[in-house]
Amino acid sequence: MLIKYGVSAGFASLGSAKNCMLASSAVLRRQQFLIRSLGGYSDHTNQERMQEIRSMSGTTLEADAENVLREITPVLDPTRHKGQAGKIAVIGGCREYTGAPYFAAISALKIGADLSHVFCTKDAAPVIKSYSPELIVHPLLEESYSISGLEDEEKRHISSKILTEFDKWMKRFDCLVVGPGLGRDPYLLECVSKIVKHARQSNVPIVIDGDGLFLVTESLDLVSGYPLAVLTPNVNEYKRLVQKVLSCEVNEQQAPELLKSLAKRIGGVTILQKGKSDLISDGEIVKSVSFYGSPRRCGGQGDILSGSVAVFLSWARTKRKSVDSPMNPTVLGCIAGSALLRKAASLAFENKKRSTLTTDIIECLGRSLEDICPAR
Ligand SMILES: NC(=O)C1=CN([C@@H]2O[C@H](COP(=O)(O)OP(=O)(O)OC[C@H]3O[C@@H](n4cnc5c(N)ncnc54)[C@H](O)[C@@H]3O)[C@@H](O)[C@H]2O)[C@@H](O)CC1
Numbered sequence: 001m002l003i004k005y006g007v008s009a010g011f012a013s014l015g016s017a018k019n020c021m022l023a024s025s026a027v028l029r030r031q032q033f034l035i036r037s038l039g040g041y042s043d044h045t046n047q048e049r050m051q052e053i054r055s056m057s058g059t060t061l062e063a064d065a066e067n068v069l070r071e072i073t074p075v076l077d078p079t080r081h082k083g084q085a086g087k088i089a090v091i092g093g094c095r096e097y098t099g100a101p102y103f104a105a106i107s108a109l110k111i112g113a114d115l116s117h118v119f120c121t122k123d124a125a126p127v128i129k130s131y132s133p134e135l136i137v138h139p140l141l142e143e144s145y146s147i148s149g150l151e152d153e154e155k156r157h158i159s160s161k162i163l164t165e166f167d168k169w170m171k172r173f174d175c176l177v178v179g180p181g182l183g184r185d186p187y188l189l190e191c192v193s194k195i196v197k198h199a200r201q202s203n204v205p206i207v208i209d210g211d212g213l214f215l216v217t218e219s220l221d222l223v224s225g226y227p228l229a230v231l232t233p234n235v236n237e238y239k240r241l242v243q244k245v246l247s248c249e250v251n252e253q254q255a256p257e258l259l260k261s262l263a264k265r266i267g268g269v270t271i272l273q274k275g276k277s278d279l280i281s282d283g284e285i286v287k288s289v290s291f292y293g294s295p296r297r298c299g300g301q302g303d304i305l306s307g308s309v310a311v312f313l314s315w316a317r318t319k320r321k322s323v324d325s326p327m328n329p330t331v332l333g334c335i336a337g338s339a340l341l342r343k344a345a346s347l348a349f350e351n352k353k354r355s356t357l358t359t360d361i362i363e364c365l366g367r368s369l370e371d372i373c374p375a376r
């Protein structure tokens with residue numbers, strides 16, 4: 001059974017009169033909002049999608065994402081200092097992939113985080129630095145090819161130096177994103193496993209994406225039972241996870257139930273299953289984000305999503321500290337990240353149509369959030 005997770009209901013504990021009013025007209029508002037939202041993705045299936053969404057909102061599967069975005073996005077308060085709006089670190093970037101960690105890290109900044117770091121291999125660092133002076137790029141990780149010929153003892157020494165260096169930084173971060181463009185080199189993945197273990201010991205939230213999902217699918221213990229872990233699998237990554245954990249195939253008819261079982265079996269981690277609709281579960285509830293979006297499937301949209309989820313989940317955790325809310329901040333972060341990416345993708349597609357690229361979508365992140373939560 002899907003547990004009700006209406007956002008207006010969830011935030012009722014915030015106690016404002018505004019939220020009481022929201023709750024009383026929740027169904028009508030949600031329907032109007034979802035239908036309005038369809039504007040961006042104007043293909044011939046809109047009528048069907050409208051019908052789908054109407055029935056989903058009736059069963060409370062569809063999240064009231066616009067309201068989530070409003071609730072967790074902090075106001076731009078002049079008394080706040082640098083860092084209070086979020087410090088994010090992306091662990092990824094190797095010889096093959098330099099775009100993915102850049103997309104994740106720059107998206108975090110464009111949404112409103114104050115600082116965004118990238119920890120990548122030595123070869124990838126100058127390339128990523130050249131994309132943007134805004135990012136703080138650490139040429140820290142090593143791949144097997146760069147240490148080939150060394151004795152095992154020396155390799156272990158390098159690995160422990162990497163870990164010591166990362167530890168100096170770790171406690172400063174509000175969230176890590178592990179995996180965009182990480183690659184699958186065994187030596188590098190072993191180092192990253194140790195980084196994940198340390199982050200977990202320090203209670204730092206971790207969003208796992210891309211090759212990070214390859215790593216945790218092989219070593220589930222890294223995240224199992226850690227409530228601050230968020231996995232963001234695409235179609236392939238999800239299939240591999242389901243096969244490994246539940247020993248079955250993906251069944252589209254029972255997608256919400258399957259996702260919930262998977263999240264529960266991994267000890268209550270939060271999973272954002274990406275697709276035509278994004279489905280989110282922490283093993284207790286299931287929510288979907290189906291509106292907006294674009295028919296362009298250019299690579300890199302998942303990377304924007306992982307950076308966005310990291311920021312929103314940090315904001316949701318901060319909000320939770322100041323206001324006693326029953327909401328799971330990891331689920332809120334996923335709902336907000338998914339909705340914002342889909343809105344930005346829809347705006348970019350309106351302008352660029354077939355030539356829409358990930359960089360165009362990143363340029364629309366600011367306006368998309370501004371439409372929902374004006375800066376002033
Ligand atoms: N510009 C960049 O540097 C980018 C790097 N990326 C990185 O590339 C690495 C590998 O990620 P991938 O997403 O390619 O790995 P996957 O294992 O998800 O994809 C592998 C193959 O599956 C195919 N595929 C993708 N979606 C599919 C679908 N819905 N149905 C059937 N087949 C599908 C793709 O064509 C691809 O050849 C990761 O580290 C990722 O972060 C990607 O994020 C894309 C952008």
Ligand SMILES: Nc1ncnc2c1ncn2[C@@H]1O[C@H](COP(=O)(O)OP(=O)(O)OP(=O)(O)O)[C@@H](O)[C@H]1O
Nearest residue numbers: 234235274275276278293294299300301302303305
């Ligand atoms: N068929 C679809 N229709 C509409 N939106 C989709 C569809 N598939 C994915 N998306 C949207 O694109 C986002 C990225 O999903 P995608 O499956 O492309 O991730 P990915 O393969 O990890 O991306 P990346 O290329 O960055 O690795 C999802 O959050 C979802 O909102």
Ligand SMILES: [Mg+2]
Nearest residue numbers: 210234302303
């Ligand atoms: Mg991906």
